Amino acid sequence: MSNEAHALPQALDFARAGGTPIAEERIDHRFKGLPPDADGLTVAELAAQRRNLFTGGFATPVLALSAERLEHNLDLMETYATRHGLAFAPHGKTSMAPQLFQRQIEHGAWGITLAVPHQVRVARAYGTERIFLANELVDAAALRWIAAELTADPAFRLVCYVDSVRGVQLMDAALRDAGATRPVDVVVELAAGEGARTGIRTEAECAAVADAVAGVSTLRLVGVAGYEGEVPQANPERVHAWLRRLVSLAVEFDKAGRFAGLEEVVVSAGGSAWFDAVADVFAEIPGLSVPVLKLLRSGAYVSHDDGHYRKLTPFNRVPQEGALEPAFRLWTQVVSRPSAEQAFVNAGKRDAAYDLDLPFAQVVRRDGAERPATGISVTALSDQHAWLATTGEADLEVGDWLGMGLSHPCTSFDKWQLIPLAEADGTVVDYIRTFF
Numbered sequence: 001m002s003n004e005a006h007a008l009p010q011a012l013d014f015a016r017a018g019g020t021p022i023a024e025e026r027i028d029h030r031f032k033g034l035p036p037d038a039d040g041l042t043v044a045e046l047a048a049q050r051r052n053l054f055t056g057g058f059a060t061p062v063l064a065l066s067a068e069r070l071e072h073n074l075d076l077m078e079t080y081a082t083r084h085g086l087a088f089a090p091h092g093k094t095s096m097a098p099q100l101f102q103r104q105i106e107h108g109a110w111g112i113t114l115a116v117p118h119q120v121r122v123a124r125a126y127g128t129e130r131i132f133l134a135n136e137l138v139d140a141a142a143l144r145w146i147a148a149e150l151t152a153d154p155a156f157r158l159v160c161y162v163d164s165v166r167g168v169q170l171m172d173a174a175l176r177d178a179g180a181t182r183p184v185d186v187v188v189e190l191a192a193g194e195g196a197r198t199g200i201r202t203e204a205e206c207a208a209v210a211d212a213v214a215g216v217s218t219l220r221l222v223g224v225a226g227y228e229g230e231v232p233q234a235n236p237e238r239v240h241a242w243l244r245r246l247v248s249l250a251v252e253f254d255k256a257g258r259f260a261g262l263e264e265v266v267v268s269a270g271g272s273a274w275f276d277a278v279a280d281v282f283a284e285i286p287g288l289s290v291p292v293l294k295l296l297r298s299g300a301y302v303s304h305d306d307g308h309y310r311k312l313t314p315f316n317r318v319p320q321e322g323a324l325e326p327a328f329r330l331w332t333q334v335v336s337r338p339s340a341e342q343a344f345v346n347a348g349k350r351d352a353a354y355d356l357d358l359p360f361a362q363v364v365r366r367d368g369a370e371r372p373a374t375g376i377s378v379t380a381l382s383d384q385h386a387w388l389a390t391t392g393e394a395d396l397e398v399g400d401w402l403g404m405g406l407s408h409p410c411t412s413f414d415k416w417q418l419i420p421l422a423e424a425d426g427t428v429v430d431y432i433r434t435f436f
Helices: 043-049 067-083 098-106 117-125 140-152 165-177 203-214 236-255 275-282 308-312
Strands: 062-066 112-114 130-136 157-162 184-189 219-225 265-269 292-296 328-339 342-345 360-366 369-372 376-381 386-390 401-405 418-422 428-433
Touching: 043 428, 062 067, 067 098, 067 418, 098 112, 098 117, 098 428, 112 117, 117 130, 117 140, 140 157, 140 165, 140 184, 157 165, 157 219, 165 184, 165 203, 165 219, 184 203, 184 265, 203 219, 203 236, 219 236, 236 265, 236 275, 265 275, 275 292, 360 376
Parallel strands: 062 418, 112 130, 130 157, 157 184, 184 219, 219 265, 265 292
Antiparallel strands: 062 328, 328 342, 328 401, 342 386, 360 369, 360 401, 376 386, 418 428
8 A cells, every 4th residue: 555545544533433532632641741731632633733742842751653663564564464374463452552453454454462351342442343362251241241242243253262161161151141142252272382371281171172162152163372472492493383283273173173164263373573483384274174364463563662572573584574663762851960970861660661671772862953872871760760871972961852762562552641653853743542
């Protein structure tokens, strides 16, 4: 598609049935970093002003998402999935931003992957029709709500994991009590190995769980799935071997007639570190009795990062396929320069991801001019301060803005409720609302 066709929708246009239109939310004290003089404006009104991130009254710290890099990443993964014959349900837990869910779907996504019932409720409030819940679901209250959603909306499809006979029993009891009119689609989750996270450890146990599903009317077995990122001591050989186990499980289930009557079988895997291995092995899936939906679930690509995923991305192994671009930058301000070797900026653990890596000092901005953050490194975070070590090369003064790169998209998005979407020159063209 053309860039024009993929242009990000203005906030004014973003409203989904059942949800509070994001465009109509009022700017106020809830939203960090936004201009204090914008209080009372709607998101749409503020977006229409196209303020500049650096001169438009934004207060530090402020997290910005690059409009151009976001669009690049959306395009790249759409192209990758299409090239490899994969359906794509990117993991929405990364951003929990319905605007980005919609952009991902516009870029060809089959649907959105989520992890817990609250996230499903957010996605449904903003109109997501296909959801893959990459987790077990045994909560009776959540199952009652899902049963009601399935009844109310014939177009809604939800697929979730199951990994125990007990789980099947709990789901069945809750759905029967709720008067469910449509079965919930489930996939048997194969564990990535002994000591890994959730999932069934042996193929015999997988068959027993599949038998339990077949014995109830409230559930429908539609495939198999798992998460290769939990393979112990993961390397290409081990990950490929586990993925082939997953495919073999689907083949054996099909031979046993467990998928009779389906229109398609779901085979799903794929985090953000090994999707090249998923593409390799899913290309080997033999013909089954019904078509196979080869469902990839990678999510961190949408913003990528400057640390953990920059190192782990499969595009490092297949550079001919392209490269993701880190789209986040946290803008902070130097508030203290107590010595030639030390400085402090006004952003800390409340503002920056720090679970995998500390932020990375990238650029210094002073009087409208930007230069590399030479001789500056982040050594620690307090709640509201970053500790900077500075060498003799560092040209840094109180009042300077410091732009920092971040590691781990999931714990970057979750600290900000309304994120400016900024073009390269600092023009803010929209605001991304998150719901954590």
